[in-house]
Amino acid sequence: MEILRSVCPRCGKPSAGLCNECRAAEVEWLKCEPRVESIYCPVCGSQRHGKTWTDTLVDHETLVHEIAYSALTLHPDLRGAEIAMTFKDPSPNRTFVDLTVTGTLYGVEVTGSCQVKIVWIKEQCDRCNRISGGYYEGIIQVRAVDRRPSDREMDQAARIAEETEDGLQEAGERLSFVSSIEEMKDGLDIVVGSQHIGHIVASTLCSTLGGKLSTHPKLVGEKDGKRLYRVTYLVRLPRFQIGxxxxxxxxxxxxxxxxxxxxxxxxxxxxxxxxxxxxxxxxxxxxxxxxxxxxxxxxxxxxxxxxxxxxxxxxxxxxxxxxxxxxxxxxxxxxxxxxxxxxxxx
Structure with a gap:
């Protein structure tokens, strides 16, 4: 009886129970999802995860690697895992990724491979859908008392709007965008996608260029029982500007x-x-x-x-x-x- 307990019951090698080689052989330590769908916006390249859109700041190769890694599942007992990856794009909406994984499982060196097919699905994102549909929630009108705003003032106003948009987008406010900046006969019109960015830009213009701010909301409808407004932010610059x-x-x-x-x-x-x-x-x-x-x-x-x-x-x-x-x-x-x-x- 003592002799039987000192050998592996599967291969007969000396072992106190199942040997490491047999334990490693019977464990499914590498799994790959054979097919992964990635929904992206063909206009801006942002990715959809569930119902949420996020901007993608990486190139195609890095994105492929990230998606392939997410499709890979390794056994928690695997140690020192190293992953080699190659991919090819046979068509614009298909990418095949070959993965080779090496590591140590229960002291035994193991190697495994699998393939992931990434299916790229085009879908217009929430932001681009609003922009292409002409959606907006506010207009910032830059005007001046008894004069037309100078080119310098209008250039500065446009720069403030763009910098504010960049900051809000980086903070995750995808729908706080500037859809257009148009020079008018008596000043500048800045059309924005949310009232939040409209208020920030208008307030910044007043503090930077001087002048007064007045708001004029207009009811345009209802959605889910809530009233929808569009706001005109009138920034009235003073008759004279600094300098x-x-x-x-x-x-x-x-x-x-x-x-x-x-x-x-x-x-x-x-x-x-x-x-x-x-x-x-x-x-x-x-x-x-x-x-x-x-x-x-x-x-x-x-x-x-x-x-x-x-x-x-x-x-x-x-x-x-x-x-x-x-x-x-x-x-x-x-x-x-x-x-x-x-x-x-x-």
């Missing part, structure tokens, strides 16, 4: 802040800072963002010689105490078309 150079009491000042009909200005003559009423502005000259670099040819007392940035002809300007000037250096100037003078702005 504008205007004439007040015959002198040039730069707008540094706006609000409630008053302007915080910087005097480009004597470098003083004070407040003025918008009604005191005599005329608009330009914005410091449009200033040009001019070469300084000489500096003699309160006279500065420069080269006209446009014609390269010599021009004399009155020096200002707040601006340091070096011969051969450059200064930034704005052209006052009405007086044909240059305003030194930096």
């Amino acid at each position: 504008d150079v205007v004439v007040v009491r015959g002198g040039y000042v730069e707008v540094r802040g706006t609000g409630h009909g008053r302007l915080q200005v910087y005097d480009l003559g004597d470098a003083s800072a004070h407040f003025v009423s918008e009604d005191e502005v005599e005329r608009f000259v330009g914005n410091v963002g449009d200033a040009q670099n001019a070469l300084v040819t000489y500096h003699d007392g309160d006279v500065i010689g420069i080269l006209d940035p446009k014609t390269q002809g010599p021009v004399e300007c009155r020096a200002v105490p707040w601006l340091e000037v070096e011969d051969g250096g450059t200064i930034r100037v704005l052209r006052d078309d009405e007086t044909e003078r240059f305003v030194l702005v930096g």
